[in-house]
Structure formats: C-alpha cells, structure tokens
Amino acid sequence: MHMADALVVPAVAGAMYVASTAAAGYSIKKVRLENEPKKIPAMGVMGAFVFAAQMINFTIPGTGSSGHICGGMLLTAMLGPWAGFLTMTGILLIQCLMFADGGLLALGCNIWNMAFYGCFIGGLLIWRPMMKSGATKRKITCASIAACVLTLQMGAFSVTLETLASGITELPFPAFVAVMQPIHLAIGLAEGAVTAAVLCFVHEARPEMLWRLEAEKEGKCSARRTLAVLTAAAAILAGVVSLGASALPDGLEWSMERVAGTAELAASGGAHETAERIQSATALLPDYAFSFSDSALGTTVSGLLGGAVVILLCVAVCWAIRFFRGEKRQS
Amino acid sequence: MTGPGRAIREIHSLEDLAERGTFLCRIHPLAKVLVTIWYLILVMSFGKYDIEGLWGMSIYPVILMILGDISAGEAIRRMRPILLMVCLVGLANPLFDRELLGTFGGMKITSGMLSMVTLFFKTVFAVAAAYILMATTTMEQICYALRKLHVPQILVTVLLLIYRYLVMMLKEADRIMQAYRLRAPGERGIRKDAWGPLAGQMLLRSMDRAQAVYESMTLRGFRGEFFLRGRFVPPRRSAFYGIGWAAILAVFRFLPVFRIVGSVFIS
Amino acid sequence: MGQNVEPVIEIEDMRFCYREGRYVLDGVDLSVAKGESVGIIGGNGAGKSTFLKILVGLLPDYEGRIRIEGFLLEKKNYSAIRRSMGYVFQDSDSQLFMNTVEEDVAFGPMNYGFSEREAKEAALRALKRTNIADLADRHVYRLSGGEKKLAAIAGILALQQEEGIILMDEPSASLDPANRENLIRVVRELKGTRLLASHDLDFIYDTCERTILLSDRKIVYDGDTKEILRDREFLEKNGLRLPLSFRFQR
Numbered sequence: 001m002h003m004a005d006a007l008v009v010p011a012v013a014g015a016m017y018v019a020s021t022a023a024a025g026y027s028i029k030k031v032r033l034e035n036e037p038k039k040i041p042a043m044g045v046m047g048a049f050v051f052a053a054q055m056i057n058f059t060i061p062g063t064g065s066s067g068h069i070c071g072g073m074l075l076t077a078m079l080g081p082w083a084g085f086l087t088m089t090g091i092l093l094i095q096c097l098m099f100a101d102g103g104l105l106a107l108g109c110n111i112w113n114m115a116f117y118g119c120f121i122g123g124l125l126i127w128r129p130m131m132k133s134g135a136t137k138r139k140i141t142c143a144s145i146a147a148c149v150l151t152l153q154m155g156a157f158s159v160t161l162e163t164l165a166s167g168i169t170e171l172p173f174p175a176f177v178a179v180m181q182p183i184h185l186a187i188g189l190a191e192g193a194v195t196a197a198v199l200c201f202v203h204e205a206r207p208e209m210l211w212r213l214e215a216e217k218e219g220k221c222s223a224r225r226t227l228a229v230l231t232a233a234a235a236i237l238a239g240v241v242s243l244g245a246s247a248l249p250d251g252l253e254w255s256m257e258r259v260a261g262t263a264e265l266a267a268s269g270g271a272h273e274t275a276e277r278i279q280s281a282t283a284l285l286p287d288y289a290f291s292f293s294d295s296a297l298g299t300t301v302s303g304l305l306g307g308a309v310v311i312l313l314c315v316a317v318c319w320a321i322r323f324f325r326g327e328k329r330q331s
Numbered sequence: 332m333t334g335p336g337r338a339i340r341e342i343h344s345l346e347d348l349a350e351r352g353t354f355l356c357r358i359h360p361l362a363k364v365l366v367t368i369w370y371l372i373l374v375m376s377f378g379k380y381d382i383e384g385l386w387g388m389s390i391y392p393v394i395l396m397i398l399g400d401i402s403a404g405e406a407i408r409r410m411r412p413i414l415l416m417v418c419l420v421g422l423a424n425p426l427f428d429r430e431l432l433g434t435f436g437g438m439k440i441t442s443g444m445l446s447m448v449t450l451f452f453k454t455v456f457a458v459a460a461a462y463i464l465m466a467t468t469t470m471e472q473i474c475y476a477l478r479k480l481h482v483p484q485i486l487v488t489v490l491l492l493i494y495r496y497l498v499m500m501l502k503e504a505d506r507i508m509q510a511y512r513l514r515a516p517g518e519r520g521i522r523k524d525a526w527g528p529l530a531g532q533m534l535l536r537s538m539d540r541a542q543a544v545y546e547s548m549t550l551r552g553f554r555g556e557f558f559l560r561g562r563f564v565p566p567r568r569s570a571f572y573g574i575g576w577a578a579i580l581a582v583f584r585f586l587p588v589f590r591i592v593g594s595v596f597i598s
Numbered sequence: 599m600g601q602n603v604e605p606v607i608e609i610e611d612m613r614f615c616y617r618e619g620r621y622v623l624d625g626v627d628l629s630v631a632k633g634e635s636v637g638i639i640g641g642n643g644a645g646k647s648t649f650l651k652i653l654v655g656l657l658p659d660y661e662g663r664i665r666i667e668g669f670l671l672e673k674k675n676y677s678a679i680r681r682s683m684g685y686v687f688q689d690s691d692s693q694l695f696m697n698t699v700e701e702d703v704a705f706g707p708m709n710y711g712f713s714e715r716e717a718k719e720a721a722l723r724a725l726k727r728t729n730i731a732d733l734a735d736r737h738v739y740r741l742s743g744g745e746k747k748l749a750a751i752a753g754i755l756a757l758q759q760e761e762g763i764i765l766m767d768e769p770s771a772s773l774d775p776a777n778r779e780n781l782i783r784v785v786r787e788l789k790g791t792r793l794l795a796s797h798d799l800d801f802i803y804d805t806c807e808r809t810i811l812l813s814d815r816k817i818v819y820d821g822d823t824k825e826i827l828r829d830r831e832f833l834e835k836n837g838l839r840l841p842l843s844f845r846f847q848r
Contacts, residue, residue: 004413005457006450007420010372028483037555038545040485041695044492045541046534051493052500053530055335056508059520066520069530078538090490094497097465097473098342100409100458105371167379168450169420170427170443194526201531209538303383306593314390318397346737471697495697498739543692546656550685551757552677552709 001155001184002095003110005103009166016162017108023116024089030082039083046078047087051094058194067190069198070148072118073127077144077199080211081123088115109162113155121154122147127211135210140203141196148192149185156184335501335508341409342498348401348466355399359569360472361479366576367464373584374456379446383590385453387583391576392459399467406462407455414454421450470494488557496540503533603631606763606791607653612662614645614652622648624815626662630791633761637802637823638795640812641837646795647688649812650765653793654685666763681710683763684754688771690746691739699725699741699749700734706757717756724756725749728784744777748784755788763791770801800841803827811836 008016031039050071057066071091075084092110095101102110126147130139160176163169169176202209349356355363370391377385396403428443468476474487507529511521521529545553582588607630614623622645630636638646651657653664655676664671666679687693696702703721704712712720725731728748733741741749747769754764769785770778782804785792796802802809802823809826811819813836819826826833830840 002413002416004417004454005371005375006417006453008375010376013375024483024486028485031485035555037549037553038542040488040555040557041492041544041548042538042541043489044695045496045537045544047489047493048496048500049534049537051497052335052504053533055338055501056504056530057520058526058530059518059522061523074534078534086486086489087493089486090493093490094470094493097461097470098345099338100413100461102413103371103457104367104461105375105457163420169423170446171420171423172427175423194530197523197527198530198534201527202534205531206535206538209535302593302597303587303590304386304593305589305596306591307383307386307389307589309592309596310387310589311389311393314394315397318394321398322400343740471701491697492695495695495738496691499691540689540692543687543689544695547685547687547693547695548705550654550656550680551706551753552680553705554709556709558705558708 001110001113001152001159002092002102003106003113003159003162005105007163007166007168008103008106008109009168010105012162012166013105013108015108016106016112020089020108020111020116023085023112023120027082027085031086034080034082039079043079043083043087043090046075047090050075050087051091058190060190060193063190065190067187067194070118070144070152070191070195072115072151073122073144073147073192073195074198076119076123076127077211078202078209081119084123085115085119088119109158113158113162117151117154117158118147122151123211126150131210135203135207137200137203140199141193144196144199145189145192148195149188152184152188152191153181156180335505339498339501339505344405345465346469349469349472351400353399353467355395355467358467358572359566360468360476362569362573363464363468364473364476364480366573366580367460369577370460370580371457373580374453374460376584377449377453379449380442382445382449382452384584384587385449385456387589388456388580389452390583391580392456392463395463396459399463401463401466403459406459409462410455410458413458414451417450417454418447421447424450484557492544500537503536507533603633605629606632606667607793608663608665610663612652612660612664614648614657614660616648621815623652623660623812626817628810628817628820630793633789633791634808635785635792635806636794637806637809638793638812639797639799639802639809639838641797644812644837645815646797646812647767650685650767650793650795653765654683655679656685680757682758683765684757686747686750686754686764686766686769688768690743690750693750693753694738694746697737698734699730699736699738699752702738702749703752703756706753710757720756721752724752727755727787728752729780742777744773744780747773747777747781751784758790761790763793764788765793765795767795768798769794770796770798797838799827799833799838800843803844811838813837 005013050069054068054071056068058068060067072084072088075087078084079087089111092102092107092115096104096107096110127143130143157177157180160173160180164173164176171179199210370388374385374388377388392403392406395401396406424447425441425443428441428446430442432440432442432445434440464473471491474491477487477490478484508521511525511529512518515522607628609626609628612623612626613621615621626649638649640646648657652660653666653671655671655673658673660671666675667682669675669679671679694702696705700718700721703724704717707717707720708714722731722734725734728751730745730748730752733745733749736745738746738749751764751766755762758764766785769781773781778801782801785794785805792806794802794805806823808821809819809823810817811826811833818836819832827840827844830844833840
C-alpha cells in the first residue's frame with residue numbers, strides 16, 4: 001500500500017503531511033504524558049522487529065499465497081497507539097529512504113494511510129474497547145482481524161482518494177475502488193489472522209507485555225475525545241480531497257471535457273470560473289507547456305531536441321570535471 | 332522488498348556508498364535533504380501531460396550521478412517494485428483517456444499514453460533523487476538534518492534506534508526462516524500452527540532486548556532525554572550547493588529552457 | 599584480601615528474591631578493596647548475574663546493606679554511584695545502542711553534562727584504553743563480537759575516572775581465542791576495581807587474583823584464585839568443571 005511520489009501532486013502531499021504531522025504531534029504529547037522512559041528503547045527495538053518480521057512469509061492455508069504481520073496493529077497492542085504510531089512513522093521513513101518503498105513526498109500520505117488508521121482506529125476504536133473487560137484468546141483474535149480488515153479498507157480507500165484527488169489516473173472512481181477494496185479485504189484478513197496468532201502467543205506467554213489496558217483509566221471522556229479526534233481527522237481528510245480536487249492540474253478539467261464533449265464549456269458558468277480562480281491560486285505552478293494543439297507539435301519537438309542538447313552538454317561537462325579532478329588527485 | 336538477506340545487502344551497499352567521502356558526501360545533510368524535497372515538489376508539480384517540461388528535470392539526477400559516481404543501473408534496479416505498482420495505476424490512462432494528439436511514425440499518440448509516460452518518468456526521477464540522497468548521506472546524517480528541521484527529538488531517537496537494531500533483527504528473521512526451511516523442505520512460508528510461536532518468540536526476545544537496552548541506558552545516565560551530537564559545521568560550500576540547485580531547478584521548472592535551446596537549432 | 603586498603607564495595611547480609619520467599623541470594627557478605635580484581639564463579643543459575651545487577655542498582659528491592667564508595671546503594675545515590683561504577687552486559691548488542699562506536703561511547707558523558715567536545719575527548723580516551731581507537735567511526739552492527747565487547751567496555755570507561763569500578767557479566771562468552779586473549783590483556787591493564795562473573799575458569803585465572811564461588815544462594819568460597827582451581831572435587835561439587843589445561847598441568 002506504499003504510495004509512490006508520482007501518484008500525488010504537491011498540494012495533496014502537503015495536506016497529508018499536515019494531517020500526519022498533527023497526528024504525530026498529538027502522539028508525542030501523549031507519549032510524553034505517559035512519562036515512561038522505558039518506552040523509547042522499546043519503540044526502537046520493536047520498530048526494528050516489525051520491520052524484519054514483516055519480511056517473514058506466513059502461508060495462508062488453502063490459498064497457496066502468503067501473508068505478513070500487520071505492523072500497526074502489532075505495535076499498538078504492544079506499545080499503545082501513540083508510541084505505536086510514532087514507531088510506524090519511523091519504519092515508514094526508513095522504508096522510503098533505504099528501500100524506495102513509498103516516496104519521500106508521499107510519506108505524509110503513507111503515514112496517514114497505514115500508521116494513523118492502523119494505530120489510532122485499530123487501537124483506540126477496536127482494540128481498546130474490546131479488551132476493556134480483560135483479554136481472552138478469542139477476543140484478541142476477533143479484535144486483531146477486525147482491526148486489520150477495517151484499517152486496511154480505510155487505508156486502501158484513502159490511497160484511492162489521494163490518487164484521484166491528484167488527478168494522476170484516468171481510472172474512474174468506481175473501478176479504482178472496485179480494484180483496491182477487495183484486494184485489501186483479502187490482505188486484511190490474512191494479516192489479521194497472522195497478527196492474531198502472534199498476539200495470542202504473547203498473551204499466553206507474557207500477558208503483562210500487551211498494552212496495559214487497565215492502566216488506561218481515562219473514563220468516559222476517552223470515547224468522546226476519540227470521536228473528536230476522528231471528526232477532526234475526517235474534516236482534514238475532506239479538506240485534503242477538496243483542496244486536491246481543486247488544485248489538481250487538469251484531471252477534472254479533462255473529465256469534464258469528455259463529459260461535455262467540448263472544451264468551451266469552461267468559459268461559461270460562474271461556478272467553473274470560481275473553480276478556475278481557485279485552481280490558478282492553489283495550483284503550485286501554472287502550466288506553460290500544455291499546448292498540444294496542432295501548431296504546438298513543432299515547439300514540442302524543438303523542446304525535446306533542446307533537452308537532448310542540454311543534457312548531453314551536462315553529461316559532457318560533468319565527465320570533464322570528473323576527468324580533471326581525477327588527474328589532479330593523481331598528480 | 333523481498334527477503335531479509337536482500338534488505339541487509341541493500342543497507343550495506345547504501346552505507347558503503349555514503350561513507351566514501353566524496354565531495355557530495357561532505358555537503359551538509361540539511362542542504363541535501365532540502366534540495367531533494369525541493370526537487371521532488373518541482374517534479375510532481377508538472378501537469379500530467381507535460382512530458383516536455385518534466386524532461387528538464389532529468390538534469391539533476393544526470394549531473395549528480397556522474398559527479399557523485401553513483402551507478403544509474405543500481406538506482407534503476409531499486410525502482411523495479413515501485414515502477415510495477417505505478418505502471419499498474421498508469422496503465423489505466425491509455426485505456427480511459429483516448430484523445431488523439433497526433434501520430435508519430437505511424438503510431439497514434441493519445442493523451443492517455445502521454446500521461447502514462449509522464450507518470451513513469453516522475454517515478455523514475457523521484458526514486459533516483461531519493462537514491463542520490465541516500466548514496467551520499469548516512470542515516471545518522473539524515474537524523475541530524477531532521478533535528479535541524481525541528482523534527483521532535485523522540486521521533487529522531489526512535490528512528491536512530493530502529494536503524495541500529497534493523498540489521499540485527501533482519502539477520503535474526505533470516506536465520507529463523509532458514510532454520511524453518513531446513514526442517515520443512517518444500518514449504519514456501521511458515522505453516523499456520525507455527526505462526527504464533529515463531530514470530531512470537533522473536534517478539535518476546537525483542538522485548539527482552541528492549542529491556543536490556545533500557546537498563547544499559549539508565550546505567551549510563553539516561554533520564555528520558557537523548558543527546559544527539561552534531562558533527563557538521565555548515566561550510567559555505569553547502570550553502571552554495573543548496574541555493575545553487577534550488578535556483579537551477581527553479582529555472583528549469585519555470586522557463587522552457589529546453590525549448591529555447593531547441594529553437595536555436597530548428598529555426 | 600587487601601584489607602589494609604579502604605574497601606570500595608561493602609556488602610552485609612544481602613538477600614534477594616525475584617518472587618516472594620524464593621531467595622536467589624541469601625546472606626551474602628563481601629568486601630572488595632580498591633583496585634582489586636575479583637572473579638565470581640558458579641554454575642548456571644547460581645546468581646552471578648543477579649549479584650552484579652543488584653550492585654549497579656538494576657534490581658533495587660534487595661534486603662541488607664550495600665555501600666559503594668561510601669554511598670549507600672539506594673535510589674537517590676544511583677547517579678553518583680553509576681558515575682564511578684559501570685556494568686558490561688553479557689550481550690554487547692544490548693549495550694551498544696547508538697549507531698557508531700564513538701557516539702555510543704560518548705553517550706554516557708553526554709548524559710552527565712559533558713560538552714560535545716569533552717564527550718568526544720572522553721570517548722577517544724576510552725577507545726584508546728581498549729585499543730580500538732581506529733574503530734571510532736565504524737557502525738556498531740558491523741563490528742565483530744570481540745570488537746563489540748571492547749566497545750562496550752570503552753562505553754563504561756568513558757564515564758569513569760582511571761580507578762572506577764567495572765562489573766562484567768560473562769565477558770569472554772562467545773569470543774574466539776584471539777579476541778579472548780586481547781580482552782584478557784585489556785582487563786589486566788585496567789587500574790580500577792574489577793568484578794568479573796564467569797564460568798570460564800581459564801579466563802578468571804588469567805585476570806583475577808581473588809575469586810568467590812557462588813553456590814546454593816551463598817558465597818561458599820572466597821579466596822585465592824589459584825587455590826580454588828586446585829580443588830577439583832570442590833568445584834565439581836558446585837557445578838563447575840576444571841578446564842582441560844588445569845587437569846593436565848597440575
């Protein structure tokens with residue numbers, strides 16, 4: 001589910017960075033309040049563990065395919081949602097830097113799609129309420145599968161929204177959703193089952209290690225606060241989508257042209273004018289080269305040719321610099 | 332990403348590159364991080380049919396890969412999995428977006444094809460930029476840059492700790508899988524009844540290690556605050572590097588440099 | 599046993615249990631003088647590691663009285679005690695949690711308020727004392743087992759004065775002969791007080807003049823190392839076996 005940089009435009013990426021940063025800021029505050037210095041090494045070591053354990057293949061019976069553990073859920077169950085979220089953030093950053101798994105610009109999206117849903121929704125809305133009256137093997141299994149399925153569904157849906165809002169793909173919304181959701185339903189079930197098995201083992205061997213549910217005595221307030229966080233999150237998400245939709249360079253424009261059959265539609269109608277104004281204000285940079293009319297073909301060719309010349313020049317100069325640097329070092 | 336063994340090799344190869352001490356490695360990490368982010372923003376800001384403008388962005392990876400002696404082949408090899416995913420998304424474009432733009436050598440060029448190619452190149456540039464960053468900057472330097480960018484200390488600390496124990500855990504995962512495979516030949520993954528115990532044992536060991544790490548920290552005076560040391564005095568060269576690239580990239584983004592050069596030859 | 603010198607570690611009737619009523623150590627008395635090198639031997643589960651962990655304050659719920667350099671071993675004195683007493687873990691990977699050797703060695707000094715420059719100097723000095731100054735910039739997880747052990751010791755030394763106390767838990771475990779020899783040399787050259795817990799009797803013989811034997815929750819022997827290594831029967835009774843070299847030598 002790691003999104004590549006190419007799938008988002010800067011406006012969407014930026015908005016998701018803001019959302020993820022807010023979640024991280026809140027988590028940091030919570031972890032500081034917990035004031036358990038022990039948690040910091042645990043976050044680091046568990047992060048490395050999840051990173052490595054996600055590479056172990058678990059055979060899913062009857063399918064011939066394999067599943068992996070769900071990092072967000074596991075970390076939440078061991079460290080709590082806040083520390084879990086921060087740890088996931090660290091994992092995602094290393095994945096994108098060292099292994100090209102997801103992009104640096106899309107990191108905000110990836111943190112939101114995987115860490116936020118996995119830790120906050122899965123942890124606070126499913127794991128905590130279900131474990132409130134004590135944990136049993138059955139409850140752990142149910143909670144783990146339910147949380148994995150739900151959070152993966154939400155994550156996949158967000159991927160769809162973010163990609164569409166960026167205007168990257170021409171895939172119609174229903175088709176995109178129809179592809180993403182069922183795949184991630186299957187993945188969610190498999191991941192949930194594997195994660196449940198691991199958590200049940202921990203519950204049996206060292207139950208005190210699971211996220212201390214009794215210690216979390218926040219009372220009624222917590223549910224309301226969770227709801228508030230969720231509402232805020234939804235609002236941010238909605239903002240992202242609308243902002244992205246208005247900022248996207250030409251995705252909407254193009255589909256409108258297709259629908260209306262004419263590009264002249266853009267000129268009429270106040271609503272569209274406003275949209276256009278917003279677009280030119282929010283789009284990071286105005287397009288200069290989208291001039292693919294018949295006469296424009298000539299300039300495009302000259303652009304491509306010019307590019308070849310400039311790049312060749314660059315290559316030549318760089319090689320020359322390298323050559324002379326080598327000479328100097330030798331002498 | 333595939334197996335733990337591959338991951339370890341990849342980490343080591345990146346580290347070896349970043350520790351070579353070339354002039355790019357000695358540039359202040361903050362400058363490199365900021366230039367990379369600026370580059371990514373510019374690349375992603377191109378419209379989806381603007382292949383011509385996007386092409387101008389190729390100068391950054393081309394120049395740095397040659398000057399920094401970074402293998403393009405290795406960068407492309409790293410891109411394969413992510414390119415596959417992007418292509419899956421991008422393949423829909425030629426199918427749904429069939430506006431005819433012209434013909435090229437008898438082949439019909441549609442706008443969907445154009446946007447697919449743009450998407451493809453954006454991915455290549457993004458991965459190349461990240462690769463260039465990591466091939467010239469160690470993870471500790473990145474963390475140092477993050478601190479300079481006011482990323483909270485706890486996050487940077489966790490990042491450093493994950494990185495510290497990553498190779499160790501990867502080795503352990505590798506050993507576990509090898510030991511399992513030796514006793515269960517022909518199986519591709521871990522059987523269902525071994526799921527919990529196998530990963531669970533490893534998890535418990537990790538938690539025990541976390542406890543030991545904590546003890547070791549407290550014995551050496553840890554009280555919840557991590558002191559990260561900086562090792563860089565930002566040299567003027569780094570500032571030049573940052574500002575220079577920011578300007579060059581901006582010129583290529585906002586001015587049709589390639590077209591101007593090309594028009595000299597065409598007309 | 600060096601009674602003429604002032605003791606740095608004094609233990610009186612110390613008892614400890616992990617679970618209520620089941621004592622792991624019961625009635626331990628010990629006095630260690632400054633600069634002494636003491637081996638702690640005993641079979642698996644004899645309480646060697648527990649003993650060392652109590653001394654550094656990792657297991658605070660002990661009974662009895664322990665004084666370290668005059669400070670009573672209790673929470674409010676931990677900071678002062680740990681400044682002069684370090685503990686080398688059996689598993690070096692748990693101890694070395696920073697990414698490069700120098701950063702890890704400088705971790706302690708940084709926590710005790712050294713400036714960056716002072717911390718770096720302290721780290722380099724400690725690395726020189728363990729003969730691994732050339733490894734300063736190396737990544738920790740790319741070190742060999744022997745190098746890791748020396749780096750871990752350097753991490754302790756960086757925090758101490760020349761004559762601090764250093765406790766080591768199974769220092770020679772999983773080291774090859776060359777690394778082991780190197781470690782023996784380093785340990786012998788340390789000027790401070792040393793307590794080494796090990797069941798590697800060869801190692802103890804090479805590094806400690808005095809040895810205590812823990813067995814059945816108590817100290818059953820406290821005296822000259824050479825002497826106890828001659829008493830094969832007594833060692834075997836307490837779960838230890840003489841190394842081959844001793845069996846044929848004497």
